[in-house]
Amino acid sequence: MEKIKKFFKYDNVGLLFALPAFLYMLVFIGYPIISNLILSVQDVTVRNLAKGDKNFVGLGNYMTLFQDGVFRTTITNTLKFTVFSLVFQFIIGFALAVFFNKNFSFAKPVRGLLMIPWMIPMTVTALIFKFMFSTDVGIFNYILRSIGMITENVEWLTNTNTAMWCVIFANVWIGIPFNTILLSTGLTTIPQDLYEGAAIDGANGIQRFFKITLPLLRPTIESVLVLGFIYTFKCYDLIYVMTSGGPVNSTHLLSTYSYKLSFEMFNYSMGSAAANVLLVILLLVGMLYLKITMKGEEE
Amino acid sequence: MKRLVALAMTVCLVGTMLVGCGAKESTSETKVEVNEAAESTDETGSTESVDTASAQAASGNVTIWYYWETEGHQKALSHIVEEFNSSQSDITVEAKYVPFADFKKQLSIGASADELPDIVILDNPDHAAYAAMGIFADLTGRFDVSTYYDGPVNSCTLDGKLYGVPFGSNCLLLFYNEDMLKAANCEVPTTWEELQQVAEACTTDTVSGFAHCALQNEEGTFNFLPWVWSTGASSYEINSEGGIKALTAVKNLVDSGAMTKEAINWTQGDTMHQFIAGNLAMMINGTWQVPTMREEVPDLNWNVAPIPMDAQQASGLGGENYAVIAGGNEEAAIAFLEYATSEETCLYMMNAMGYISSNSTIAEGQFEGDPVYEAFVEEMNYAGARGPLPEWPDISNAISLAFNKVITGASTPEEAAAEAQSTIDGILGN
Numbered sequence: 001m002e003k004i005k006k007f008f009k010y011d012n013v014g015l016l017f018a019l020p021a022f023l024y025m026l027v028f029i030g031y032p033i034i035s036n037l038i039l040s041v042q043d044v045t046v047r048n049l050a051k052g053d054k055n056f057v058g059l060g061n062y063m064t065l066f067q068d069g070v071f072r073t074t075i076t077n078t079l080k081f082t083v084f085s086l087v088f089q090f091i092i093g094f095a096l097a098v099f100f101n102k103n104f105s106f107a108k109p110v111r112g113l114l115m116i117p118w119m120i121p122m123t124v125t126a127l128i129f130k131f132m133f134s135t136d137v138g139i140f141n142y143i144l145r146s147i148g149m150i151t152e153n154v155e156w157l158t159n160t161n162t163a164m165w166c167v168i169f170a171n172v173w174i175g176i177p178f179n180t181i182l183l184s185t186g187l188t189t190i191p192q193d194l195y196e197g198a199a200i201d202g203a204n205g206i207q208r209f210f211k212i213t214l215p216l217l218r219p220t221i222e223s224v225l226v227l228g229f230i231y232t233f234k235c236y237d238l239i240y241v242m243t244s245g246g247p248v249n250s251t252h253l254l255s256t257y258s259y260k261l262s263f264e265m266f267n268y269s270m271g272s273a274a275a276n277v278l279l280v281i282l283l284l285v286g287m288l289y290l291k292i293t294m295k296g297e298e299e
Numbered sequence: 300m301k302r303l304v305a306l307a308m309t310v311c312l313v314g315t316m317l318v319g320c321g322a323k324e325s326t327s328e329t330k331v332e333v334n335e336a337a338e339s340t341d342e343t344g345s346t347e348s349v350d351t352a353s354a355q356a357a358s359g360n361v362t363i364w365y366y367w368e369t370e371g372h373q374k375a376l377s378h379i380v381e382e383f384n385s386s387q388s389d390i391t392v393e394a395k396y397v398p399f400a401d402f403k404k405q406l407s408i409g410a411s412a413d414e415l416p417d418i419v420i421l422d423n424p425d426h427a428a429y430a431a432m433g434i435f436a437d438l439t440g441r442f443d444v445s446t447y448y449d450g451p452v453n454s455c456t457l458d459g460k461l462y463g464v465p466f467g468s469n470c471l472l473l474f475y476n477e478d479m480l481k482a483a484n485c486e487v488p489t490t491w492e493e494l495q496q497v498a499e500a501c502t503t504d505t506v507s508g509f510a511h512c513a514l515q516n517e518e519g520t521f522n523f524l525p526w527v528w529s530t531g532a533s534s535y536e537i538n539s540e541g542g543i544k545a546l547t548a549v550k551n552l553v554d555s556g557a558m559t560k561e562a563i564n565w566t567q568g569d570t571m572h573q574f575i576a577g578n579l580a581m582m583i584n585g586t587w588q589v590p591t592m593r594e595e596v597p598d599l600n601w602n603v604a605p606i607p608m609d610a611q612q613a614s615g616l617g618g619e620n621y622a623v624i625a626g627g628n629e630e631a632a633i634a635f636l637e638y639a640t641s642e643e644t645c646l647y648m649m650n651a652m653g654y655i656s657s658n659s660t661i662a663e664g665q666f667e668g669d670p671v672y673e674a675f676v677e678e679m680n681y682a683g684a685r686g687p688l689p690e691w692p693d694i695s696n697a698i699s700l701a702f703n704k705v706i707t708g709a710s711t712p713e714e715a716a717a718e719a720q721s722t723i724d725g726i727l728g729n
Binding site for chain 2: 049134263266
C-alpha cells in the first residue's frame, strides 16, 4: 500500500497518464509498421498468402524494386510532384495571406471563403479537375480556344508530358488555403508596432517584409513547409481519381504504385517494400521537422 | 495421437448428431461449430468421417460477400436470400456488401487473418488467383456444371479442378448510334477496315467515331483483348503477328482521330455516358449497360452488333462467380448455391440484374423477343475468358501497359508488343 502511494507521487503519475497514448501508439502505429517491415523482407504473393510458407528473401524485394524502371520513375515523379506543388502552394498561399492580412472591408469573410477548396472532399475535387482538363469537352481547352491561344485541343491528361503538370496544378489549388490560413495566423502574431516603428524609421514595404515579416514568421514557415511536404508526398486519392497513375505510369507516385503492386497485382511484399521506401523518406523529413522545432523551443 | 483424438471426437459428434436430430435449431448449430473445430485440428486424417458428419449437418450460418453497388442488384440478392431463409429452417444466410474497390483487399486481408465468409461472389478474372491462394473449396463432383457455358466454367477452374460456380455472365458487343451512322451514310461495320472507315466518317468536331474503355487496368484489358483474340492470337501471344496487328489497328483508329485518346481515362461507365450523351457514334461495351441506357435515354436510337473482326469473331467474357470458402460452412453454402442456381431463382436474379445466365439451358430462353439481349446471348458462344491463371493480374498489367503506350504514342506497336511479351514470358517462365 505504501509503495503504491509512493509510486503515484510526483513524476511517476505523469508516466501513468502517458500510458494510454503509448499503448495506443504501440498497437495502432507500432504494430502495422513492424509487420509491414517483416512483410517486405518476405516473398508473399497470392500463392502463399494464406499458407504458412513465407520465404525470407532479405533485401531482395528492395533490390528488385530499385531495378524496376517504373519504380525509379515513380520516385522522380513523387519528388517532382511534391517540390513543384509545395513551391507554388507556398508562394501563392503566402501572397494571399499577406494580402488578406491588410485591414480592408470583407478581408475576413473572403479569407474564410478561401478555405473552401480545403474542405471539399479530395475525390470530388479530383473528379472536377478531371472534367475540366478533358480534351474534347474540358473547360480549359474551351477557354484557351476562345481567346485564341490554341487552335488544336491540348491533350492535358492523356499526354505523358502534360499529365503530371495537370495533377500538380490541381494539387496546388487544393493546397493554397492550407498555406494561407497557417501563414495568416502566423502574421497576426507579429506586433503591429514593429511595422509602425519601421515605417517611422523610413523602411519601405519591401524592407519591412524581408526584415520583419519573414524572420518573425520563420517558425510558422518551417512547419507549413514540412507539413505540406508530408501531405503532398503521400498524396494518393487525387492521383488515383484523376489519372490512376497513367498515362503509361507518368503520374504514378510511391503511394499509388505501392497500392497497385499490393492490391492490383497481388504482390504484397513488393507493395509493402515500396510503402517502406515512402515511410523512410517521410521519417527523415519528420525528424528534420522535430529537430527544427526543438531548436526553436530552446531559443 | 492427434489423429486418434480427432477421430474419436468426430465419431462422438456423428453419434450425438444422430441422436439429437430432433433437437431444436440452436443446439444443432453449436454442434456444427464444434464439428468445424474438430475438422481444423485434424489436418491429415479421418476426413472421410468428417465429411459424413457435415453432409448430414447442412445447417448453421452462411455469410456471403458481394460487391454490387447498384441498388437493384442488392435488392435482388437480399430477396433470394430471404426466400431461401424462409423456405427452410436449418440454414441462415446473410449477405454482406463490401465495396468493389476494397473487395480484393478485404479478401486478401481476410485470407491472412483467417476471417473469411462462407461464400464470395467475385469478378471472374480474379478467381484463379484466389483459388491458387488455397482459400476456395474444391467443388469437383460436388456441383454439376455440365450445362454451363465453357467460358464461365473455365474461369472457375484451376489445374482441372472446379473451384466455383458461375453466377452470371456478360459479354461485349459493338453499340452504335443508328442516327449517326445513317447521317454519315454508313452500314454497321463488320471488319476492322470497315470500322476504321465508318468511325472516320462519323467523326465530327464534337463526336468521336469510336471508343472503348482503355484504362491501364483490368477494365481496359477486358475491352482490348477481343482485338487480339480476333486475329487468332491468345492473351499470352502479344508479340505475334496477331498481337502487333491488333495494336496497330487501335493505333490507326487513334491516329486518324476516329477513336478518342481520352478513352485511356474512361471507365466502361464513362464510355457509356459519353455514348448516350451523343459524343460517341460507336463503342464497345457490355451487357450490364443495357438497363441503364434504356432507362436514361429511351429515345436514343441505338443497337448492338458483333464486334468488328479480323480473322474470327471474338468477345470478352465478364461476370461473377460464386466461390465457397474452404473450411467454412461448406455443405450449407453448397445447399444455398443449389437453390440460387435453380432455374426460377436464377432467372429472377439474372433479369433483375441484366445478366445472362451462365447455364446455357436457362440462357437460351431467357430473353425471348428482346433482340438486343438475344444478340448478347448469341455472342456468349464467342466470348473468351481471361486467364484462368493465378498470375493473370500481372499479365493483364503488361497488356494494358502495351496498349496505353501505343494509344498515347509513347511506343510503336512493335516495341510495345515486344516489351509486353518479355514481361509475359517472364511471368509464365518461358
